[in-house]
Amino acid sequence: MNALTQIREFHPEIAVWRQDIHAHPEIGFMEERTSDLVAHQLAAFGIEVHRKVGRTGLVGVLRNGPRADAPGRRLGLRADMDALPIAEANTFAHRSRNAGCMHACGHDGHTAMLLGAAKYLAQTRNFDGTVHFIFQPAEEGLGGALAMLEDRLFERFPCDAIFGMHNRPKLQLGKFAVRSGAMMAGGAFFDIDVVGLGSHGARPETGIDPVMVAVQIASALQTIVSRNVRPVDTAVLSITRIHAGDAYNVIPQTARLSGTARAFSTQVMELIGTNMKRTAEGIAQAMGAKASVDFRVNFAPVINDAEQAEFAAAVCAELVGSENVVRDPPLIMASEDFSFMLEKVPGCYLNIGNGDGEGACEVHNPSYDFNDAALPLGSAFFARAVERRLAA
Ligand SMILES: [Zn+2]
Ligand SMILES: [Zn+2]
Numbered sequence: 001m002n003a004l005t006q007i008r009e010f011h012p013e014i015a016v017w018r019q020d021i022h023a024h025p026e027i028g029f030m031e032e033r034t035s036d037l038v039a040h041q042l043a044a045f046g047i048e049v050h051r052k053v054g055r056t057g058l059v060g061v062l063r064n065g066p067r068a069d070a071p072g073r074r075l076g077l078r079a080d081m082d083a084l085p086i087a088e089a090n091t092f093a094h095r096s097r098n099a100g101c102m103h104a105c106g107h108d109g110h111t112a113m114l115l116g117a118a119k120y121l122a123q124t125r126n127f128d129g130t131v132h133f134i135f136q137p138a139e140e141g142l143g144g145a146l147a148m149l150e151d152r153l154f155e156r157f158p159c160d161a162i163f164g165m166h167n168r169p170k171l172q173l174g175k176f177a178v179r180s181g182a183m184m185a186g187g188a189f190f191d192i193d194v195v196g197l198g199s200h201g202a203r204p205e206t207g208i209d210p211v212m213v214a215v216q217i218a219s220a221l222q223t224i225v226s227r228n229v230r231p232v233d234t235a236v237l238s239i240t241r242i243h244a245g246d247a248y249n250v251i252p253q254t255a256r257l258s259g260t261a262r263a264f265s266t267q268v269m270e271l272i273g274t275n276m277k278r279t280a281e282g283i284a285q286a287m288g289a290k291a292s293v294d295f296r297v298n299f300a301p302v303i304n305d306a307e308q309a310e311f312a313a314a315v316c317a318e319l320v321g322s323e324n325v326v327r328d329p330p331l332i333m334a335s336e337d338f339s340f341m342l343e344k345v346p347g348c349y350l351n352i353g354n355g356d357g358e359g360a361c362e363v364h365n366p367s368y369d370f371n372d373a374a375l376p377l378g379s380a381f382f383a384r385a386v387e388r389r390l391a392a
Helices: 003-009 011-023 032-045 107-124 144-150 210-228 266-286 306-320 338-342 372-389
Strands: 048-051 058-064 074-080 129-136 161-169 181-184 186-195 235-244 254-263 290-299 302-304 347-355
Touching: 003 011, 003 107, 003 372, 011 032, 011 107, 011 372, 032 048, 032 058, 032 107, 032 129, 058 107, 074 107, 074 338, 074 372, 107 129, 107 161, 107 372, 129 144, 129 372, 144 338, 161 306, 161 338, 161 372, 186 210, 186 266, 210 235, 210 254, 210 266, 235 266, 254 266, 266 290, 302 306, 302 338, 302 347, 306 347, 306 372, 338 347, 347 372
Parallel strands: 074 129, 074 161, 161 347
Antiparallel strands: 048 058, 058 129, 181 302, 186 254, 186 290, 235 254
């Protein structure tokens, strides 16, 4: 009996875990109940559990066979566990019990799929090597991956390759999407503080108007993507906030511009940060004001290793047929902090279809729900990746 068939036999149990986690969502670094549930299940499967890796994160270790410690035979599988500060609009029985908080990104499903793989692998042990089940907290912009790396994730739990997956609404149920190389953008947030000289609105000659400086900066920053980034590279710079002043007749002393930049390579992101600083400071100086730039890269781009992507696609093809593995999906401008793990260990992040009818509601929407029908496929991907890579 193959892995997918065996996993389908306990599909209802995986769905129970998923709906339980959905009903009890927790924001990043507050996943106490969720990590208790995961730890309890892993221990019940006979898997060694290490708590508090990256605060509320945890790692399960399953060693099997004579070559369990051999280099090249240690695999990392990662799922994220956190929910979002969104009030759920759904009315089904497993809707959120925590007001103002919901699993609107499907991390409940990701966690349940990895638990399903853990249960299967612990029972069958048809591999020779070590599997690290990485349950990451706080993926939604709060730095969970970095927190795990700061707790020496890969020094304590060495991995020769890592895999993770995210559900994708509107990708048909039963399909996977796998891209080699850049897949998702890196992201930065920035704040630019302009200091001028406050004065009377009718007497601008006595002050330095930070509002005028801010709008010149806002306008000039639009030339970074259009004039400095190579046209064949993809990047976006959006100023999403300008704050200044409180009155009709007062030229304020300060102004603040904020926004986000996205790019698919670290080099392009660095170029945006450097040119932003030079442009903002230079324009402010030219106009007699001062500007200071705080440019914070909070997501690296997701870059899949070519060899690992080929391997992941082959595992998917085994499960659903190559015609159901989308090999050239469009780049995704959103970000994902699994990228920081991929910077340390070669691996692949892939997408699993959440459905184009049921399951088509976009993530981060109050009506979103993970599609339970996708659970066994996700678990089987992880399970087969282990059995094939760490073949006994
Ligand atoms: Zn999300
Ligand atoms: Zn997500």
